[in-house]
Amino acid sequence: MAQFLIETSWLLPVYGLIGAIASLPWSTGWVRRTGPRPAAYLNIFMTLVAFAHGMAIFRSIWNQGTQQLIFTWFEAADLKLTFALDLSVVNMGALELIAGLSLLAQVYALGYMEKDWALARFFSLMGFFEGAMSGIVLSGSLFLSYSLLEILTLSTYLFVGFWYAQPLVVTAARDAFLTKRIGDVLLLMGLIALSAFAGSLNFDDLYEWVKTADLAPLTATLLGLALIAGPTGKCAQFPLHLWLDEAMEGPSPASILRNSVVVMCGAYVLIRLQPVVVLSPVALQSLVAIGAVTAVGASLVAIAQIDLKRTLSYTTSAYLGLVFIAVGTEWPGVALMLLFTHAIAKALLFMSVGSIILTASGQNVTELGGLARKMPATTLAFVAGALGMVSVLPLGCFWAMRLGMDFLWGDHPLLVAVFLLVNGLTALNLTRLFRLVFLGPAQPKTRRAPEVAWPMAVPMVALSITTLLLPVVMQQMSLLPPWRYINPPATALLVVSGLVGMGLGIWVPLSKTLIRSLNRPVRILQDLLAYDFYTERLYRVTVVLLVSSMARFSNWFDRYIVDGLVNAVGLVSLLSGESLKYSISGQSQLYLLTIITGVSLLGIFMTWSLW
């Protein structure tokens, strides 16, 4: 039985896909007289199956150890592309996390999207999304991982573009795709090079190859940088981070997954690639630099946001920055733990946010307030999620951050400071949000705020409990360190940073008039952060300008130089002149044809005479 389950483990990513395909009759509008909800039930069912199957495999490999399945997909000349699935405890854990969160998000969506007639398309996308993510975490082959990352790019595009008629979605979906695509193309370059150098693209073979690889330093550096570009885009790291902000135009249940497990998938590939990236010290340092810049920058930007979803999305970038630091300093264990704990807490925060948006018909934090008294499940979700994210109490992320600080303590004091800063700033931000949204007097838009219905409340409460019990689960899986390994000063500093952040969050005045300060320097700083250091404008005057002016130049060149030359010869304009213009099927065409055929035949016969 166990063996059968393992042999059929290739089904794990396929379940989602089956759900997506089975929903097509509804999502294509083929079924018209009845509604789209069967599609939703189908997808929820398939996710449930995936979760159960994954759980069974998880239990059996817990005893058996890692298993690998290899399928040859394509073979030609010297190229052999195989799909490998690595069934390890970590990978199966990640898969269960994805399936579990996807399940909760789908049940949640049943409530959140109940008035949306495109429900079937939404659930199709969910299935598609889930399938791709499951594949990525199981993949033991860079080729497969890359392919699925691209599928993820596509499904992000489709998700952000879900409400395609909404004006901001038009650009948001495009930008999300293109930004990720920049990373993807660079990664593809790295992939092509790696495939040529190493032969195989399976991670295990790559690790073997690295031991004997002898690349020129420049080649190694370029390769390393290309390989980290893909995850940089996927994990919304500077400078490819802007898409996550814009992606918040998409539906909230998709944002739950995007901010938790989708970014995790990018980081997961990075962790798998890390033993290859070590070929280039520059790439490792870049990882640390990118991570640190994003972690601090995004934490600051998050504080200046007034949009509930966006402020949280920036904290996602910030935490993934910490993951980048962990990978760059070659501590993948820290990265993994941070990914897992962050995913759960962030998913919970986004569930809470979704229910606020639905209730208040808006996501502007300055227009909210006083929800705690009326919405217990939403409040619980926010509080549990926030505590799970920052290191104040010994919940999820605390343990991951503690571990990271422990490892970095001796060699990288600056990076330890980054961890502390991110923790403090996030605590400050979440406290600020809590005060704005849940405390204080009710504002017009939150005056009538009944708690959301059970399809949304149940996932929130379930995940809240999971978050609060996570340390117990981690203890059971021996992921928590024994007391004697705990570094007291580091741990104390961590908690203090969280407390200071919270304290600042409690202390900072939040009156509406202060949202935009009258003090000019303060306002400039506020705007700088609120508009994400004007990154969008930076894009616009660099990459976008470059491509668009080159495009315009090509078009001009084409029209006036290349074509101009041709037309200047006069032949075309002469022959297509007045005489031809008005005769569609007239003699002139016949005449032309005769000329051409004549010329051709003449060519033959001229040379014939030469014989």
Next chain:
Amino acid sequence: MITHPASVDADIHPLESFVERLLQGDALLPDTETNVLEVVGILKSYGVVLDAYSVNLCYMADHQFLVLFPFFKYFNGEVTLQKLLKFWWHDRINYEYAEYCMRTMLWHGGGGLDAYLDSPDFAQRCEAAVQAKTRHNPPIRLLHKLCPDFLPEQVRMLAYTSALGQFWRVMSDMFIDLSDRYDRGEVRTIPDVVDHIKAGLVAAAANPITYSVVLDGQAYDLLPASAGLTFLMDAAVPYVEAVFFRGTPFLGTVSYNAQAGQIPEEQNRFEYGALYADPLPVGGAGIPPTLLMQDMRHFLPEYLHDFYRQSLRGEDDLRVQVCQSFQKSMFCVTTAAILGLMPHPADTQNPAEQQVNRDYLLSWMNRFTTSRLPVVQLG
């Protein structure tokens, strides 16, 4: 009463012609043969759908009082396997839309009902009902202690559920009656339609809106007759304001991004209601009225269905066509409401009263400037 800043320009109002039309007894919608056919036909199917909505809203208010997991709230008390399978196949009325309208009304507030729900009298009644309901449920009692506004807020929602159910009961009967009169040839023009609705509204104007729930055999009056809530001013007028005018921004066409500022900060500047909504995206993602159009498509009278079939796209764009007709009919209902609330009779000869009437109508016209009024004139 809906009051609006009557900032009437000294110049001629762009919609001045509509004021004249209304004063002459015409409607906002041009009186054409197809318009009558569309409006009456669609109001017929709307009446059928409203009947189902109304029954279900009243059922939920009365029998699903503070049920934590109302799995069968749309079943109206009749749970059979066959019905369950039908529901799973989504072969049913989309009651979600009724709840959506109810929540929109609740959220925008206005009128005596909204004010009463904040009164100490209601708080007291509500608390008694909550105590009775949670008597045997200690965890919920604890939650009620910790979060004292949670359950009362749900009860307020139930009060609105009941009020909307009662309102729609009247409207449903009125529309079915209209259709019957049309079939008998008693209604031939758009002004006839308006008159019918106006008469119906006036007749029901003083009907009381009450709500009581029976728990353990004892009745708890949540909206007592003594609160003096009436059909026209406490249900119809807030409903028109919340659903016809303000509405809520559709996720499918409006960005919720706070920095983009597409959604006004003040709710009274919302223009997402039925008179403003764009019918084109209906059927697509993030457009809640699609549910209503989908429900109505099943109950179209044959003459209207035929009319739709003859259009360029036939049945392909049925829901958009239904929505266009529906929007026209809502302009008729709005006309009836405007005329019904006019301070003086339309044919008054008193110049002072005429001026008051004009100002009143112009203040409405201010609200119509960005509505679909110009488009429905096109036929």
Next chain:
Amino acid sequence: MLSALLLIPIVGAIAIILWPGELKAAQARAASMIILAASLVWVALLASRFDVHGSGMQFEEALAWIEPLGLTYKLGLDGLSLPLLAINSLLSLVAIYATSITIHRPRLYFALMLLINGAVAGAFLSENLLLFFLFYELELIPLYLLIAIWGGARRGYAATKFLIYTALSGILILGAFLGLTWLSGSSSFDFDPSMAQTLTLTEQTVLLVTLLIGFGIKVPLFPFHTWLPDAHVEASTPVSVLLAGVLLKLGTYGLLRFGFGLFPEAWFSIAPWLASWAVVSVLYGSLAAISQTDMKKMVAYSSVGHMGYVLLAAAAATPLSILGAVLQMISHGLISALLFLLVGVVYKKTGTRDLTVLRGLLNPERGLPIIGSLMILGVMASAGIPGMVGFISEFLVFRGSFTAFSTQTLLCMLGSGLTSVYFLLLVNRSFFGRLAIAPPTATPQPDVNLPPVAWSDRFPAVVLALIILALGLQPAWMTRWSENTTLALHQPYSVVAQLPRQQVSQLPLSVSCSDTADEVCQP
């Protein structure tokens, strides 16, 4: 066996023209579809008997024709031509299917379409240089007429431009063929890979460059491409499908078969230049596509970019890259045909292709939601998203070429990124947002109403989309036919290596390579 592929459509064409009784458009269309279906079945039959392990020509047929001219009727089929024949029959069928039955002068139209099919099949099958040339010219005239008679407003200009360019291309090709035969002292034009071996490298290079320009016009490669956007914009949808899907492949087929096949030494000596030419073509085509506002023109420019990949792969000439080139030809044929079909439906329903006014076509009730979804699939396939045939073919091209020309390959990959730029501009501008087919006006307008889209409009696109997906998921179904041939195509330069030593040393810039060499052969 092979002659049937020529005879079926050509005899069919003649029959349609000469049919004694009345022949309505619908009947002519049905008859053409039956004829093309028969030829497609015939291709399938050939494929079932095709020996995938053989590397040489199969099913060869030879008939003496005009002996003094060296013209023999010699046909053969190998792994390079088989997929192209299949796509020729398939897309011709699709093109006929996509033709409206209200078309005027139906007899001539369908006869010409069939004639093109036959001529193209002949060109792909020819084993004689002159015979190839004859078919190459034969295909040109019907296409010219199809654009000139059934085209858009500026059809005269576009058709003439097409004719002049392609005729020039034909003359250059003919010149190269004549030169080759003449210089090599052969008395026959029969295709023989070793024909050019007695020529000096300079002679070879001159002939090769002539051929390159000739075929480069057809492919088309920068700067010989400007006929293509004009021709596409004026051509009707079925003609565009044929033009992009099949006829451009004659150019790349010629490059591989005759350019690389006849002049391997010269090819390798100028290969770095060819690769750089590919880069220019790819980037130029992609950038020019970005600033187009006519949907069809954008798709047309994308062809310039995507056909550039084939040149890159051909320049690299590794076993993998040549296989990639073949797959890229097929994948471009399928994808561009799909895109042109969809653009055609949009134009038919909205009356415009202007990206500055079209909006919101995904609208589920009044718009073209299925067409829009297929369009998203098509542009994603074109942008190289995995799971569709565009990805694996580009992957093979890049992976195969990287070992030879890494810089040029990486630069070409930028084109893949640019593809997503212009195609997302297309999709997001015209399919997202609120439905509109005209610029907004100040006065109120009635809501947009587009004619309904019938399933017959969608059907060919759905079929192509399914093939794109199937081959993307299982590319071996495609590559198995070509693998051995492309390996063998790659052999000529090992043949050179086996030549007697002194002969090699006579060539100043000659190539020396090992059998197993994957790296570029440096002079």
